[in-house]
Amino acid sequence: MRLTVNRVQYDIDVEPDMPLLWVLRDELGITGTKYGCGIAQCGACTVHLDGLAVRSCQIPAQAAEGSKIVTIEGLGTPEALHAVQQAWVEHQVAQCGYCQSGQIMQAASLLDTNPDPTDEEIDRVMSGNLCRCGTYPRIRAAVKTAGAKLRGA
Template sequence: MKTLNINGQFHQVDVPDDMPLLWVIRDVLGMTGTKFGCGIAQCGACTVHVDGEAVRSCLYPVGTLDGKRVVTIEAVGGTPNGAKIQKAWLDREVVQCGYCQSGQIMSATALLDRIAKPTDADIDDAMSGNICRCGTYVRIRDAIHAAAEV
């Protein structure tokens, strides 16, 4: 049994060490806001925070999480920057299908946590690991700038 700290709650799970965090969150704990997109850390749909850093949960072995804090899309709105980002997303009507947006919001929140007023180049660096096939990039950029102004 392993104990995972996810969104401030402790969960006991009986899973192999090499099992990616994504599937523990989705299939074992039933939190489906974090999405599966590619399984090889190419698309960013599975992005969560581990100790405040945006990581791809599809390749993150759950056995390496000892003592670390995980935050997912379900709880990121409880953080100041997460709330700002979610609001900016709605104000700018960023979302289309919405499938990638959990990951986009997690990456954008981690960016604001690191850099309060990101430049376009900062946004490119932080967000280019997150694919959106609906093509919402123009609005994602605007929304991050808008959130940074709050």
């Protein structure tokens, strides 16, 4: 099976139903994508699959074959932060931080299609991402800041 993750091609030999999450974490050692629930209730495992934010715990390896996958590591790096990551740092969103890879990937996807979301739109898109620390007020603010950055405002 062949996957492209963060522009690197990998050939993997796994069961067709091994979730992409575990392919990333345990087979490829790409651990910024987190395991939280395994049933698409928390969003910590969110990655971009051919440009669409998806819960990687729900994507069988077979369904990811041939796809282009971007993880949090591929969005930006500490040295070259993506606009969403910059906003996350500016607002100091993270507490435990465990959900934030998924939050950031979801927010980046939202802003990709809607760079100037209303509060209601943010709430509709981001409510599938659980944060046990309750950082929602800052996530909301950071999404707006990131949108402004992306719009060049």
